[in-house]
Amino acid sequence: MGIDNSTDPYSYTERFVSFIDIIGFEEIINKTISHPPEISIENIISALAIPDPAQEGKLIIGNVGDISKSGHKITQFSDSIVISTEPTKAGLLHLIDHIERIAFSLLKMGFLCRGGISKGLHYHKGNIVFGPAFLDAYDLEKHKATWPRIILSKEVENFVLSMDGGERTVIERKLIKYPDFYFVNVLRLLSFALDTSGDSDNWERIYFDIKQHIRNEMARLINKPKEHGYVVSFNEYFDNTVHADELKLLKITLKKYIYT
Numbered sequence: 001m002g003i004d005n006s007t008d009p010y011s012y013t014e015r016f017v018s019f020i021d022i023i024g025f026e027e028i029i030n031k032t033i034s035h036p037p038e039i040s041i042e043n044i045i046s047a048l049a050i051p052d053p054a055q056e057g058k059l060i061i062g063n064v065g066d067i068s069k070s071g072h073k074i075t076q077f078s079d080s081i082v083i084s085t086e087p088t089k090a091g092l093l094h095l096i097d098h099i100e101r102i103a104f105s106l107l108k109m110g111f112l113c114r115g116g117i118s119k120g121l122h123y124h125k126g127n128i129v130f131g132p133a134f135l136d137a138y139d140l141e142k143h144k145a146t147w148p149r150i151i152l153s154k155e156v157e158n159f160v161l162s163m164d165g166g167e168r169t170v171i172e173r174k175l176i177k178y179p180d181f182y183f184v185n186v187l188r189l190l191s192f193a194l195d196t197s198g199d200s201d202n203w204e205r206i207y208f209d210i211k212q213h214i215r216n217e218m219a220r221l222i223n224k225p226k227e228h229g230y231v232v233s234f235n236e237y238f239d240n241t242v243h244a245d246e247l248k249l250l251k252i253t254l255k256k257y258i259y260t
Contacts, residue, residue: 014119015071047105075126083095092159115141120132149181157181185241187238
């Protein structure tokens with residue numbers, strides 16, 4: 001016990017592991033039982049669902065290969081999510097892809113996430129998860145991430161930096177570098193979509209909804225300086241990452257939803 005022996009069903013194996021905490025999960029549940037429900041159970045299940053590549057069986061990305069073949073596993077209990085994959089480039093890309101989708105789906109509903117991604121020995125069978133890598137990811141979430149973001153351990157960061165140029169670029173596009181940590185850029189989809197969306201899309205409304213969610217959180221936590229500071233940090237990340245002309249977006253929104 002304690003060494004990587006994939007032939008033994010009761011041994012640890014080397015994995016990438018992410019531990020994610022959904023901030024304000026009790027409020028999410030309360031919104032599912034309001035009359036009428038503000039958030040449906042289907043919304044929550046959809047937010048946590050494994051990305052399509054794992055369900056459909058193939059997504060080839062350059063030299064990284066087919067990320068769907070990465071031993072992807074997920075366990076969710078209460079406000080906590082554990083996802084693990086094989087310790088390969090495809091596994092890490094699939095893990096980051098899933099985290100990005102989960103966090104952005106929850107953000108659109110008005111909720112933030114905090115977490116960590118580690119690499120090491122891990123046991124993940126069905127709903128049972130434990131091991132050194134899990135504890136490392138949990139420690140990253142509790143003591144290092146501080147404000148709402150999903151950070152990479154230094155070992156995972158070094159794994160990314162050791163890749164060949166093209167492969168590294170593929171993964172780094174989904175990450176953002178701050179002075180202390182790399183973390184998953186959960187705003188990438190929004191930033192990209194605002195630059196490329198067509199008349200039939202509703203990304204402008206999503207932008208304003210998320211901004212309002214952030215303002216609401218800052219107002220709700222105004223008397224809790226520590227928690228308020230965390231949301232302020234997320235708001236700064238948002239403003240530094242999503243470079244939007246709000247006046248232009250407002251005009252587009254009015255044209256789409258008010259004047260038509």
